[in-house]
Amino acid sequence: MRDAFARVLEKEMEQNERIVLITGDLGFGVLRRIHERFPDRLINAGIAEQSMVSMAAGLASTGRTVLVYSIGNFPVLRPLEQIRNDCVYHNADVKIVCVGGGFVYGSLGMSHHATEDMAIMRAIPGITCYTPGDPAETEVVTRDMLWRKGTCFLRLGRGNEPAVHDGPVKGWTFPKAITLRGGKDIAILSAGGILTQAMDAAERLAAKGISAQVVSFPCLKPLDTETITEQLSAFRKIITVEEHTVIGGFGSAVCELAAETGTGCRVKRIGLEDCFTTVVGDRQYLREVYGMDGKAIAEKAEAFLKE
Amino acid sequence: MESYEALVHSGFEGKPDVRDPKTLAWLIRRNGLEMTHISRGSHIGSVLSVAEIIAVLYSSVLNVDPKEPKKPDRDRLILSKGHAGSAVYAALAETGFFPVEQLKTHYANGSILSGHVSHKGVPGVEVSTGALGHGLGIGVGMALGAKMDGARWRTYVVLGDGECDEGSVWEAILQAAQYRLDRLIAVVDYNHMQSLTTVEDTLKLEPFEQKWKDFGWNAESVNGHDTDALLAAFGRAKENAGSRKPYVILAHTVKGKGISFMENNILWHYRTPQGEEYDAALKELEAQRP
Numbered sequence: 001m002r003d004a005f006a007r008v009l010e011k012e013m014e015q016n017e018r019i020v021l022i023t024g025d026l027g028f029g030v031l032r033r034i035h036e037r038f039p040d041r042l043i044n045a046g047i048a049e050q051s052m053v054s055m056a057a058g059l060a061s062t063g064r065t066v067l068v069y070s071i072g073n074f075p076v077l078r079p080l081e082q083i084r085n086d087c088v089y090h091n092a093d094v095k096i097v098c099v100g101g102g103f104v105y106g107s108l109g110m111s112h113h114a115t116e117d118m119a120i121m122r123a124i125p126g127i128t129c130y131t132p133g134d135p136a137e138t139e140v141v142t143r144d145m146l147w148r149k150g151t152c153f154l155r156l157g158r159g160n161e162p163a164v165h166d167g168p169v170k171g172w173t174f175p176k177a178i179t180l181r182g183g184k185d186i187a188i189l190s191a192g193g194i195l196t197q198a199m200d201a202a203e204r205l206a207a208k209g210i211s212a213q214v215v216s217f218p219c220l221k222p223l224d225t226e227t228i229t230e231q232l233s234a235f236r237k238i239i240t241v242e243e244h245t246v247i248g249g250f251g252s253a254v255c256e257l258a259a260e261t262g263t264g265c266r267v268k269r270i271g272l273e274d275c276f277t278t279v280v281g282d283r284q285y286l287r288e289v290y291g292m293d294g295k296a297i298a299e300k301a302e303a304f305l306k307e
Numbered sequence: 308m309e310s311y312e313a314l315v316h317s318g319f320e321g322k323p324d325v326r327d328p329k330t331l332a333w334l335i336r337r338n339g340l341e342m343t344h345i346s347r348g349s350h351i352g353s354v355l356s357v358a359e360i361i362a363v364l365y366s367s368v369l370n371v372d373p374k375e376p377k378k379p380d381r382d383r384l385i386l387s388k389g390h391a392g393s394a395v396y397a398a399l400a401e402t403g404f405f406p407v408e409q410l411k412t413h414y415a416n417g418s419i420l421s422g423h424v425s426h427k428g429v430p431g432v433e434v435s436t437g438a439l440g441h442g443l444g445i446g447v448g449m450a451l452g453a454k455m456d457g458a459r460w461r462t463y464v465v466l467g468d469g470e471c472d473e474g475s476v477w478e479a480i481l482q483a484a485q486y487r488l489d490r491l492i493a494v495v496d497y498n499h500m501q502s503l504t505t506v507e508d509t510l511k512l513e514p515f516e517q518k519w520k521d522f523g524w525n526a527e528s529v530n531g532h533d534t535d536a537l538l539a540a541f542g543r544a545k546e547n548a549g550s551r552k553p554y555v556i557l558a559h560t561v562k563g564k565g566i567s568f569m570e571n572n573i574l575w576h577y578r579t580p581q582g583e584e585y586d587a588a589l590k591e592l593e594a595q596r597p
Contacts (some may be wrong), residue, residue: 020455040455046485051444051478058448062456066448081438082475086445089435090426285432 001193002099002159004135007143008031009067013038018063019146022056023051024070027099030159031069049074053082053094054302059092060092065146072100072112076121076153088127094151095111096121101131101192102243103277110277113286114155118191119248121153122221128152131242131250133178133195133216136165140172141218148174153281155220164195164216169174177220177227183213186301187231191217191250194243196297197287200294201241205301212301220250228257232265239268239301241292246271268304270297311411315341318596325366328534329597332362332464336565336592338397338410342586346414348422352575353391353467356531356560360465361391361576363537365398368545370460376430383449385434387442388467388496391544392424395432397560404431439526440473442466443493447483450491450553461490461545469501472510477522484523487551492544493524495555496531498562502576519555530560 010033013019022043023031035042045052049070056066069073071205075096076083087094100112105112121129128146132138132150138156148155164180172178180195180200190198195216202212215222215231231238238258240251251269270292279289287293291300309317314339316323323412339354342569365371384396393413400407412418419428423437433449436442446464453460470476483491497515499506506512519526525547529536540556547554562576563569566588580588 012474043451043486045482046478048475048478048482050440050475051447051482054475054479055448055451055482058445058462059452061445061449062452064452082441082444085435085438156481253465281559 001132001138001156001161002134004138005097005142005154005156005197006034008139009146010034010037012143012146013041016062016065017226019065019067021067021069022052022129024052024068024074026070046139047292049078051084054080054086056094057082057086057090057092060094061090061248065093065095067095067097068154069097072105074119074218076114080120084124086167088124091126091150093149094216095145096151096153097156098154099156099158101157102194103283106282106286107280109280113277115244116274116279117155118220118242118244118250119252122249122253126150127221129221130154130218131192131220132156132218133190134160136163136167136169137178137216137218140169144174155192156268158203162191164199170277175222177224178216178218179213180216181212181214183211186300186305187213187235188297189215189217189228189231189238189240189254191220191242192244193242194292197294197297198241198290201297201301204294204298208300208302208307216248220253223253225257228254229261232258232261232263235265235286237266237268237304239270239297239304242271243287243292244271245274247274268300270300310408311341312407315407318593323401327597328359328363328366328538331366331398331401332358332534333592333595333597334401335362335394335397338401339393340580340585340588340592342393342397342410342413343450345411345582347579348393348414349577349579350390350393351580352500352563352569353388353496354394354473355564355566355569356562357388357391357394357465357496358564359532359534359537360494360496360558361394361398363461363534363541365402367538368541369463371431373431376404378512380458382461382463383433383446384463384465385442385446386424386465387434387436388439388465388470389423391462391496392422395424396420396429399429399431405429407524439470439472440475441465443476443479443483446491446493447479447486447488450483450488451486453489454486461492463517464491464493466495468497468506468512469497469500471495471512480519480522480524483553488553489550490560491553493553493555495557496560497557498560500562500571500573500576504573523552524555525550525552526555526557528557528559531560532564565595
């Protein structure tokens with residue numbers, strides 16, 4: 001995802017000289033080509049995220065599209081007030097780009113696990129939040145973001161992530177969900193890089209004769225409520241998955257809609273139960289420990305269907 | 308009933324000369340008193356301390372045009388200490404950005420003039436503030452954008468001294484020096500008081516001028532109530548362009564300046580002037596009319 005983002009950005013910067021990238025002293029490898037090609041438009045703000053985001057708002061006021069790049073919680077939690085007041089309230093054309101949504105930096109410890117960012121960013125009025133599920137989705141949402149005016153949040157995974165889509169995503173329109181697999185017994189709704197696990201779960205369920213639909217939501221806010229509303233009528237049970245706390249994020253958004261729609265469809269949220277991560281391990285290991293790998297999702301879906 | 312404008316302008320023959328810094332400073336105090344009186348609002352002490360700084364900027368320093376508030380080559384002013392918003396509102400209204408009459412709606416239900424300065428619907432306000440420690444960073448971004456465009460307009464940021472407790476201010480101080488923003492001018496309303504007590508008893512800033520210099524800025528200290536001294540300082544700050552260093556003016560002020568019982572009295576950070584106190588304050592201001 002990270003590399004797909006950098007590729008699209010480089011191309012767009014080539015065509016639009018008003019795009020500027022500010023990094024919080026991170027992304028050396030990823031941004032190297034951009035640094036080489038557009039040295040005047042890559043600014044290192046130092047390890048100073050709060051002022052970095054204020055600066056981005058000020059820079060955007062001079063008619064620029066300003067990306068702020070950092071990892072994990074650093075571009076989100078630390079400068080949250082600057083995002084809210086300086087960027088979103090002023091409708092500043094600032095794009096907060098976070099590499100490392102969820103457990104990407106697994107072994108580095110809880111400081112580096114971004115597991116509340118979706119809930120917090122989603123609560124800010126008027127912001128656009130992208131949660132692409134794989135590199136192909138990253139390409140289309142990055143392009144969309146760079147053309148969309150106003151403050152956006154892009155939650156990426158890492159580099160070298162497996163592709164879920166067979167090729168480029170064609171004909172995507174903002175903020176639509178993307179159905180990756182048809183199914184009739186249960187729907188698995190996924191936001192972000194956990195999509196690989198949702199697909200794996202569907203595969204496992206198929207082996208047991210359970211037909212699961214898998215839908216990716218590359219846009220968390222605004223949410224494709226039309227698709228969800230259709231699913232709430234079409235299915236009796238829906239599962240949401242996110243590499244994130246189950247509180248306030250994607251699953252919560254679906255539940256809000258389910259409660260208000262009142263079709264009787266039940267929703268089960270899969271994600272990090274209200275806790276901090278305390279064990280050490282890589283991304284996939286942590287998904288297993290906290291019950292959101294493909295196997296766990298399949299087991300939970302099966303049990304849920306029996307309820 | 309007498310209009311608000313007639314009330315605050317009473318005693319002037321014709322329209323007050325807002326190009327005169329002393330007159331504009333007096334009008335900021337007069338409006339600040341009236342606005343906090345009508346609204347039962349707070350922060351009169353900060354408005355009184357920053358009055359000359361804002362008056363000198365709007366009367367004599369800033370290249371801004373009330374007829375074209377968004378003209379591209381305008382100077383940008385950010386009031387980072389947003390709680391002194393009524394000083395900026397008063398200066399903008401008195402210099403023609405919006406009707407003086409509108410100042411009476413400060414704090415009121417349905418008004419656009421919030422207690423902390425807001426840009427929404429208010430001509431001439433660049434940035435909404437209120438949370439401290441944001442303005443200098445935004446100013447760094449603006450000045451950086453101007454520099455990238457080769458533009459000649461300047462960015463002015465007015466900070467409070469208490470605000471300099473915020474780490475984000477020091478982040479921005481480092482960044483401004485790093486990017487050599489010599490058209491960025493910071494002014495600190497150094498009134499030595501913050502919300503609960505003095506700056507010295509909270510988080511000491513001294514040696515303050517030296518700190519800015521050590522961080523790569525050109526810095527000077529002036530009497531922040533002496534309009535001539537401020538004018539001269541802003542002149543030097545303008546000439547600073549080309550030095551490859553940002554410029555800061557530490558304006559030594561008195562919180563509550565101009566109203567004896569409010570001066571250096573922490574009570575008047577939040578207290579609203581009512582009853583006898585309002586009358587006494589008005590009487591003192593009348594005696595200082597330029």
